[in-house]
């Protein structure tokens with residue numbers, strides 16, 4: 419609707435005589451045209467004010483619209499605002515009055531103005547805005563320079579920006595805007611918002627959703643380096659000992675740090691530990707102490723004898739046998755008690771070797787310090803031959819002082835004189851055991867079990883140097 423021009427206190431009179439009903443040109447007295455605006459349109463009321471001071475009372479009143487003016491000549495449109503085009507006499511009043519049409523236009527202009535502007539701040543004075551449906555909870559946001567209503571969302575919805583990032587919108591939390599990209603931090607610290615956390619899922623297989631199920635308790639996730647992983651379906655740690663005494667461990671085969679002697683181990687990682695040696699032991703046992711040897715090492719009835727630098731067991735003798743020494747090593751051995759044992763092998767007079775069937779006599783050559791009779795065997799027939807001087811190898815004895823622990827004094831003991839001699843001997847290599855039933859060797863596995871294979875002794879034996887005490891002999895002159 420066209421906006422009307424308004425101006426206060428504008429009036430004149432009809433100069434036409436008369437202004438006919440059809441005339442669209444209104445003349446006012448000379449010079450009075452300038453009373454009227456020079457912009458258009460504006461509304462004019464024409465009535466006979468001489469008779470009707472109030473135009474509302476004049477039945478001939480007419481409202482016209484002036485659309486142009488040239489000096490005192492106005493171009494008008496007749497019969498406006500439900501009035502009729504009437505003939506007006508010269509001298510009737512022409513005035514710019516506020517008409518219903520003007521007000522309607524003003525109102526309509528407010529409604530229809532597509533870009534109304536305020537001269538100052540808008541003060542709703544406690545009232546609200548009503549833009550479309552003004553339901554409680556609606557929000558307003560700026561859109562293209564104007565306020566636009568955003569209808570309220572549903573319960574639990576969140577306000578977010580639309581896909582193009584141009585306007586806010588309500589969305590379901592579990593809606594299409596989830597999931598978020600894994601470059602987006604999900605949570606931040608309660609006191610330090612720079613502390614954030616996000617989930618990384620780029621390592622997943624395409625079209626795969628991995629589910630992380632949270633246990634029904636508070637947990638703290640551990641770093642990979644702190645986690646013990648196992649691939650077996652069964653839990654290898656189930657029932658295992660955590661600490662303290664337990665009966666779960668039956669064998670230790672993977673130790674790289676040896677158990678110390680104090681812990682019951684050997685303290686060494688190689689085979690240098692010789693279980694046959696008694697570490698930390700002095701040359702002898704203390705008074706009242708007992709040297710115990712397990713049954714498997716020494717049979718019942720066996721005796722211990724010195725064997726070079728070692729001691730060894732002499733197997734039990736046969737019933738009726740007696741202990742004696744034999745050979746140059748003076749190793750104790752068993753001999754029949756009923757037999758006469760001597761080390762001489764040749765007759766000292768004829769130098770022939772004794773043989774079965776020989777008849778021998780014992781030629782007494784002296785007594786020893788304990789009263790034993792010292793004899794030399796020879797053929798009976800040789801004994802009856804004339805005496806002659808013979809040289810016989812005899813053991814050399816010497817006196818040695820020893821401490822008598824019962825009296826605390828020294829006493830002299832006559833002992834056989836010996837000399838040290840290094841000899842080569844054979845022994846089983848570590849890890850082998852002699853099989854007395856087969857005469858061969860059995861290999862002992864690391865776990866202590868025995869290999870069933872029988873090994874030739876040439877494989878299982880090794881030599882070693884040993885020092886023995888060899889009896890010293892000297893040629894002694896006898897007259898036999």
Ligand SMILES: [Zn+2]
Pocket residue numbers: 765766767768769770796797800
């Ligand atoms: Zn003889």
